[in-house]
Amino acid sequence: MIEHLPEAMSLAFSWHALLAVLAGSVVGVVVGVLPGLGSALGLVMVLPITFGLEPAAAIAVLVSVYACSIYGGSVSAILINVPGTPQSAATVIDGYPMAQQGKAALALGWATVGSFIGGMFSLVLLVLTAPQLAKFSLNFGPIETFALILFAMTTIAWVSHGSMVKGVLASLIGVFLGLVGPDQMTGQIRFDFDFFALSGGFALVPVLIGIFAMSEVLIQAAFLKDASAPTVIEGGFKLAPWHEWCIRWKTFLRSSVIGSFIGILPGTGATAAAFIAYADAKRNSPRTGNFGHGEPEGVVASETANNAVSGGAMIPMLALGIPGDGVTAIMMGALTIHGIVPGVRLFSDQPALVTSIFLLFFLANFLILIVGAAGAGLYARLLRAPMSLLMPAVALLSFVGAYATRSAPFDFTVAIVAGVVGFLLRLNGFPLAPIIIGFILGRPLEMSLRQGLVMTDQNFFAFALSPIAAVLFALTVVVLLHPVITKCISALRGNGSDSAKEMN
Amino acid sequence: MIKRIFGAALAATVIALPAVAEYPDKDIKLIVPYGAGGGTDTAARLIQPHLEKVLGSNLIVVNMPGAGGTIGATNFAQTKADGYTLAFLPAGTAVVQPHLRKLQYNESSFEPVCRTIQEPVAIMVGPESEYTTLDKLMAAAKAGKVSAAGSAPGSFPHIGAVLVQKNYDVKIKYVPHEGGAKSARSVLGGKVDMLVDNIGLAAKFGIKALAVLSDKRAKSMPDVPTIDELGGPPIRLSIWWGLFAPAGTSAAVLDKLASACAEAGTSSAYISSVKAANKTPNFLGAGKFKALFLEQYKANATLFQEIGLKKK
Incomplete structure (x- = not known):
């Protein structure tokens, strides 16, 4: 690694590449901030532009768009209650309440630094241990993946505010939506009702946009008294005092670890990682009761973890040629077209190039801080626009995003219907986050379960023979029983069970 | 009245003729029925810049993923056959999927232009x-x-x-x-x-x-024996990717596309980029590719009956 540093630096620190990182960061933050346009679309958009660039500059654009778009999603999640990207769906839960309390600038500060730390942590793992961790990730076959996704599903309990029953119901809606389309186990199409557009199933972005963005537009339209008045939320960028950081360092660390490992492992992805980190932070924080009401740790957990996924997901992508999710799949295709073929031979064949990818990724993470802090003033100005202008713009962008994912006009309908459904669910006190968790995890959960059953000749109990799966099953049980256990402990101690009550 | 229709038809011909002569005079849409970054997308984007250079027109890749490529292929089958919408299809979408379930396209929906890659x-x-x-x-x-x-x-x-x-x-x-x-x-x-x-x-x-699974060893991995050499049964299977125009495209446009693809698909720059991506360039011109396409389409119908994968 070190011996290739001079060559890698000459590749990465050329004017072209540096300009490309800067441009990519701006593009990344913009597609991240705008609801509907996310990491995947941002990468597809810049892909044709990279063809004209030398490989290092092309890599620079790709990694910076990737890293910065994940961060950008937090901005709209905090300021307008709409996650800019799927990865920031968990940021909404505490980010928007913070903004409503007039602490938007602080929330943006937490999110920016969290994104930076998460990204850097995962980069260090990528640089130091990529081949080893890539090898470790191969231990996750269908059975282990099933156990991991089952564990991830428990997060539904932690993001369901108000009513657990409603949270579970919402997640089932998500699971069902995820089941529409081709069944990969049999090749048959399910639940399409002979309607051709349904035969490909629902795409994540139109569903997410409908549920979060369109429903927010409808809520504002229905309940805002004076639409011409400027939004009350103050933008800007502010870092919390030092002691506030000190008491939350564990959340930064835990979320970085969770995000990186979820990135390395198959089956779940960045959106789920943010939810898992959120649930973990809520369980372990002394401020549990404040979660959901504007607790900075909620923002930190989600944003640290989703950026930590970026470096984690690049480990199997670069070292094995196996992308961890849809976004890294696009990155991999782009690299392949540039003659850089991720896979077992990349690290040994092109060590200088790999090192330059690391350097550029490092730069891209730094630019999150700079572009994030610099952009905050701009968002503040944007938010002075009256709701009657802001919300139609959100609706318009949402439609662009819904359509752009797969160029299907049907996805307009999906976004509108999902918006109305999301609106009705919100009116009735249903949490929205479980819908997204169910949607992204339901299908892989079913797939890995059925794959595992084929492998064990339909013997479910044989799943526990895998040590990794057994540990994950045990963790799942512990996490689900956690509220009960805490309650018992507090009861034994003879004091009130305030914290346990808050759990639901 | 008749005169008027005739006149209009004549005017249309006059307008249409130079358009064909100058084909292509605007951007061409290239439908890729899989998501960005996948194998099919990569294969399409490898030939795209070379085709653009020869045709002198932009090729805009439109990813329409879903259901084994059948969503993109169905949309493609219904587009106007004016040469401004083409598709880059893998064998699975073109000659396998229509046998597995009821779809709005079949072997007569497409005009094969050229095969670029065969693995x-x-x-x-x-x-x-x-x-x-x-x-x-x-x-x-x-x-x-x-x-x-x-x-x-x-x-x-x-x-x-x-x-x-x-x-x-x-x-x-x-x-x-x-x-x-x-x-x-x-x-x-x-x-x-x-x-x-x-x-x-x-x-x-x-x-x-x-x-x-071939009678010849793979050029990319000459050390691997064929199944015949190992004394196994003569199983033959290969996967290809190719460029298609909708059925009904005029002969002039098809000729232009076929010769453009021949030039792009055999250029050394293209071939080396495909090899670098661990794929096997294997160009096949319009005539031979069409014959192969029709033959495989027919053979698969029989094969799926035999192995018990029938259309639902």
Whole structure:
């Protein structure tokens, strides 16, 4: 690694590449901030532009768009209650309440630094241990993946505010939506009702946009008294005092670890990682009761973890040629077209190039801080626009995003219907986050379960023979029983069970 | 009235003629029925800049993923045959999917323009697999101990596994996965024993090819014996990608596209970029490609009857 540093630096620190990182960061933050346009679309958009660039500059654009778009999603999640990207769906839960309390600038500060730390942590793992961790990730076959996704599903309990029953119901809606389309186990199409557009199933972005963005537009339209008045939320960028950081360092660390490992492992992805980190932070924080009401740790957990996924997901992508999710799949295709073929031979064949990818990724993470802090003033100005202008713009962008994912006009309908459904669910006190968790995890959960059953000749109990799966099953049980256990402990101690009550 | 219609028709011809003569005079849409970054998308984007150079027009890639490429292909089959919408289809979408379920397209919906890539299919195992030869693998399969990874039933890896099972009279446990990379992951990690898929995966993922399902060795991996050399049954399977125009495209436009593809698809710059991406360039011109397309389309109908994958 070190011996290739001079060559890698000459590749990465050329004017072209540096300009490309800067441009990519701006593009990344913009597609991240705008609801509907996310990491995947941002990468597809810049892909044709990279063809004209030398490989290092092309890599620079790709990694910076990737890293910065994940961060950008937090901005709209905090300021307008709409996650800019799927990865920031968990940021909404505490980010928007913070903004409503007039602490938007602080929330943006937490999110920016969290994104930076998460990204850097995962980069260090990528640089130091990529081949080893890539090898470790191969231990996750269908059975282990099933156990991991089952564990991830428990997060539904932690993001369901108000009513657990409603949270579970919402997640089932998500699971069902995820089941529409081709069944990969049999090749048959399910639940399409002979309607051709349904035969490909629902795409994540139109569903997410409908549920979060369109429903927010409808809520504002229905309940805002004076639409011409400027939004009350103050933008800007502010870092919390030092002691506030000190008491939350564990959340930064835990979320970085969770995000990186979820990135390395198959089956779940960045959106789920943010939810898992959120649930973990809520369980372990002394401020549990404040979660959901504007607790900075909620923002930190989600944003640290989703950026930590970026470096984690690049480990199997670069070292094995196996992308961890849809976004890294696009990155991999782009690299392949540039003659850089991720896979077992990349690290040994092109060590200088790999090192330059690391350097550029490092730069891209730094630019999150700079572009994030610099952009905050701009968002503040944007938010002075009256709701009657802001919300139609959100609706318009949402439609662009819904359509752009797969160029299907049907996805307009999906976004509108999902918006109305999301609106009705919100009116009735249903949490929205479980819908997204169910949607992204339901299908892989079913797939890995059925794959595992084929492998064990339909013997479910044989799943526990895998040590990794057994540990994950045990963790799942512990996490689900956690509220009960805490309650018992507090009861034994003879004091009130305030914290346990808050759990639901 | 008649005069007027005639006049209008004449005017239309006058306007249309130079348009054909100058084809292409605007951007061309290239439908790719899989998501950005996948194997089909990469194969399309490898030929795209070379075609643009020869045609002197932009080729805009439009990804329309879903349902084994059939969403994009169905949309493509219904577009105007004016040469400004083309598609880059993999064999699975073009000659396999219509046999598996009812679709709005068939062999007469498309005009094959050229094949750009063809991958020989090989039987592969993990790098640390105990089955170091085809004989050992088949002996274990005879005892019912072998599992195979691959995409959904009806995909090439599935057809390959079924053909091996049938010809060797063995029992193979088929574990469907979502795509080649995930199948390769399971084989790499030793979770599943074998994979019948394009041989490019062997180099890319560092898995071991035991036999090529062809009468000729693969140019990209000349060390791997053919199944014939190993004394096995003559199973033949290969996967290709090619450029298509909608049926009804005028001969002038088709000729122009065919010669453009011939120039782009055989250029040394294109060929070296394909090789760098671990794929096998194998150009086939319009006439021969059409014959191959129709022949495979027909053969698959019979094959699926035989292996019990009938249209639902």
